[in-house]
Amino acid sequence: MTTSRKIEPLPQDDDAIRKALKDAHLPSLLPALAQITGDLSLLRNDLMPDTALLTDPQGGLPPEKQTEAQELAFKTLAAWRDAGSVVADIPTHSEVRRMMDYLIGEHVSDEYLPLLLEELAFADIDARAPQWHKETINPGRSLRVVIIGAGMSGILAAHRLNQAGIPFTVIEKNEDVGGTWFENTYPGARVDSSNHAYSYSFAQKFDWPYHHSPQEVLLEYFRNCATDFGIRENILFNTEVLAATYDEARCIWKVSVRNANGREEKIEAEAIISAVGQLNRPKMPDIEGLSSFKGPSFHSAQWDHEIDFKGKAVGIIGTGSSASQFIPHLAEAAREVQIFQRTPNWYAPAPNYHERVADGFLWLLKHVPTYAQWYRFWLFWAISDGFLPMVEVDNSWKPGDAVTGKGNRQLRELLEASMRKQLATRPDLIEKALPDFPPASKRIVVDNGTWPNTLLKEHVHLITESIEQITPRGVRTEGNNEHPLDILVFGTGFQASKFLTPMKVTGINGVDMHEQWDGDARAYLGITMPNFPNFFFMYGPNTNIVVNGSIVYFSECEAQYILECLRFLLDSGTQAIDCRAEVHDAYNERIDAGNLKRAWGVSSVPSWYKSDSGRVAQNWPFTLLEYWQQTKQIDPDDYILT
Numbered sequence: 001m002t003t004s005r006k007i008e009p010l011p012q013d014d015d016a017i018r019k020a021l022k023d024a025h026l027p028s029l030l031p032a033l034a035q036i037t038g039d040l041s042l043l044r045n046d047l048m049p050d051t052a053l054l055t056d057p058q059g060g061l062p063p064e065k066q067t068e069a070q071e072l073a074f075k076t077l078a079a080w081r082d083a084g085s086v087v088a089d090i091p092t093h094s095e096v097r098r099m100m101d102y103l104i105g106e107h108v109s110d111e112y113l114p115l116l117l118e119e120l121a122f123a124d125i126d127a128r129a130p131q132w133h134k135e136t137i138n139p140g141r142s143l144r145v146v147i148i149g150a151g152m153s154g155i156l157a158a159h160r161l162n163q164a165g166i167p168f169t170v171i172e173k174n175e176d177v178g179g180t181w182f183e184n185t186y187p188g189a190r191v192d193s194s195n196h197a198y199s200y201s202f203a204q205k206f207d208w209p210y211h212h213s214p215q216e217v218l219l220e221y222f223r224n225c226a227t228d229f230g231i232r233e234n235i236l237f238n239t240e241v242l243a244a245t246y247d248e249a250r251c252i253w254k255v256s257v258r259n260a261n262g263r264e265e266k267i268e269a270e271a272i273i274s275a276v277g278q279l280n281r282p283k284m285p286d287i288e289g290l291s292s293f294k295g296p297s298f299h300s301a302q303w304d305h306e307i308d309f310k311g312k313a314v315g316i317i318g319t320g321s322s323a324s325q326f327i328p329h330l331a332e333a334a335r336e337v338q339i340f341q342r343t344p345n346w347y348a349p350a351p352n353y354h355e356r357v358a359d360g361f362l363w364l365l366k367h368v369p370t371y372a373q374w375y376r377f378w379l380f381w382a383i384s385d386g387f388l389p390m391v392e393v394d395n396s397w398k399p400g401d402a403v404t405g406k407g408n409r410q411l412r413e414l415l416e417a418s419m420r421k422q423l424a425t426r427p428d429l430i431e432k433a434l435p436d437f438p439p440a441s442k443r444i445v446v447d448n449g450t451w452p453n454t455l456l457k458e459h460v461h462l463i464t465e466s467i468e469q470i471t472p473r474g475v476r477t478e479g480n481n482e483h484p485l486d487i488l489v490f491g492t493g494f495q496a497s498k499f500l501t502p503m504k505v506t507g508i509n510g511v512d513m514h515e516q517w518d519g520d521a522r523a524y525l526g527i528t529m530p531n532f533p534n535f536f537f538m539y540g541p542n543t544n545i546v547v548n549g550s551i552v553y554f555s556e557c558e559a560q561y562i563l564e565c566l567r568f569l570l571d572s573g574t575q576a577i578d579c580r581a582e583v584h585d586a587y588n589e590r591i592d593a594g595n596l597k598r599a600w601g602v603s604s605v606p607s608w609y610k611s612d613s614g615r616v617a618q619n620w621p622f623t624l625l626e627y628w629q630q631t632k633q634i635d636p637d638d639y640i641l642t
């Protein structure tokens with residue numbers, strides 16, 4: 001089972017331990033050792049990571065301290081093994097907090113502690129699992145749920161419903177689970193957060209082969225999860241939801257689907273969970289002559305693996321996260337690469353982006369109990385709420401400024417220095433590739449130097465003149481410049497702000513979901529909206545995070561809240577809950593105000609974070625903690641109860 005964390009006994013061979021320790025992530029190893037031995041004196045002040053250098057692979061420990069920590073770890077592990085490898089009792093909360101304080105170099109506040117304990121999932125305790133079962137609350141009540149989509153969120157929702165004994169059917173348009181990881185098979189596709197963190201808290205896996213695993217590894221993880229959770233037989237594959245209509249008289253959703261045979265069917269359910277993702281409908285650009293190109297052309301999410309790029313002139317429209325991953329691969333094979341860039345990107349340096357997990361590190365994860373959890377905790381914290389000041393908008397900010405405030409200036413200096421250094425030999429490229437807008441105005445692309453190295457290749461051309469037309473032979477840019485091409489690839493992103501497109505969803509009094517949104521999707525907590533009783537979103541409006549946290553964490557919070565809503569229905573005998581308009585509106589006012597204090601909210605550069613009206617429809621502007629607190633339980637007063 002891929003999601004298991006079976007620990008293997010430490011061998012008698014001391015050299016094997018010493019060898020592995022050379023690859024250890026020491027800041028998270030010492031709390032693990034303190035935990036298994038129960039000896040908190042291992043958390044020595046002089047070996048404490050530096051808070052300011054959390055993202056440094058060794059937390060800023062100087063080399064001599066690293067050697068000392070390795071020696072301490074060796075002696076501790078050898079003695080623990082020789083004494084029978086008995087894991088100490090589960091630590092008390094105050095002991096765990098002491099370990100956390102050590103690891104992050106500051107005192108964990110009372111409010112963060114319960115959240116972090118959940119994330120750590122010690123002793124494989126799945127604290128977010130429903131601690132109740134339909135059979136014991138209301139066995140006679142019909143509560144069927146349709147989940148739309150079997151990607152990361154849909155698998156999670158299905159698992160939670162399964163645990164709670166609530167009958168459910170998952171409708172999946174593809175032939176297998178995985179969502180974005182099933183569809184995006186372009187060369188170079190990989191996760192840009194560390195996958196030790198980008199995975200379910202209750203299904204952690206220590207043997208990831210890479211720090212940022214390629215698409216096929218992520219897909220295998222989600223496939224295995226679906227199998228291990230026992231939800232596969234509830235999934236209707238190759239089946240697409242066309243419409244959903246609420247029958248007020250019966251408090252029932254009627255879901256129209258097109259099944260694998262192409263026939264339309266209706267499925268009834270008391271509740272719907274939409275888990276369709278935000279980045280699942282490819283967006284083709286609105287450029288004149290789009291379909292006139294005579295050579296092969298396709299979108300990155302619909303990669304044509306039959307095409308051989310060897311010796312060909314290839315054009316790419318778009319330079320976002322997807323294009324930045326596949327262009328370096330095309331540049332390996334193609335004779336000529338023309339990159340059409342409309343807006344430059346900021347690139348965040350991630351030296352281990354393509355690195356395999358070192359053998360010794362993997363060995364320690366396998367042999368030292370709790371080490372994997374502490375490493376995940378480290379990653380969780382390192383990319384957590386501490387990043388928010390870097391994207392804050394100061395009161396002095398005005399449109400056109402290159403930074404939004406003090407923290408943002410520091411971020412800019414870091415990213416700019418890195419880009420200038422990597423492109424130092426080509427001032428012309430610096431001119432074209434260095435953004436003049438504040439970092440985090442749009443998605444920061446993760447990179448390990450591959451992108452600038454690609455741009456520096458002689459046969460790669462970065463074209464910044466705007467595109468006038470796509471022609472049968474290539475692309476014409478302003479000034480009547482023709483760029484002849486054999487193949488044209490669109491890395492033009494997704495229809496992110498058009499939530500649930502192209503489904504037709506009809507709620508109370510025949511109101512159409514898209515008409516109610518009027519091009520600007522909103523929801524309460526990103527999960528419910530007025531006039532659509534018992535309809536829940538996962539990864540809905542304003543639940544995307546930009547710099548802090550992993551999207552899996554958000555989905556786990558959403559699943560927790562939705563399950564609480566369903567429990568409320570069972571417990572109270574309420575047929576349906578419908579979000580109160582005033583609660584929804586007040587919430588969204590706060591979200592909008594919050595986003596206007598973030599770089600992505602005030603900047604005018606194009607990004608998939610915004611709807612056509614310019615409102616930020618995707619992003620959550622506050623802390624991870626706040627979302628966790630708000631989604632912990634349902635307040636019935638937020639809803640009209642039927």
Ligand code: NAP
Nearest residue numbers: 190191192285318319320321322342343443491492493606
């Ligand atoms: P994207 O970030 O929306 O990038 C689309 C690109 O196409 C942009 O460079 C955009 O330019 C350009 N474009 C769109 N329409 C255009 C037009 N009419 N003319 C010229 N250029 C045009 O899409 P993406 O790269 O697919 O990434 C989307 C998101 O998916 C990412 O931000 C990330 O959250 C996720 N993703 C994650 C990973 C990962 O985890 N490894 C990998 C890929 C994607 P403008 O900037 O001017 O709009």
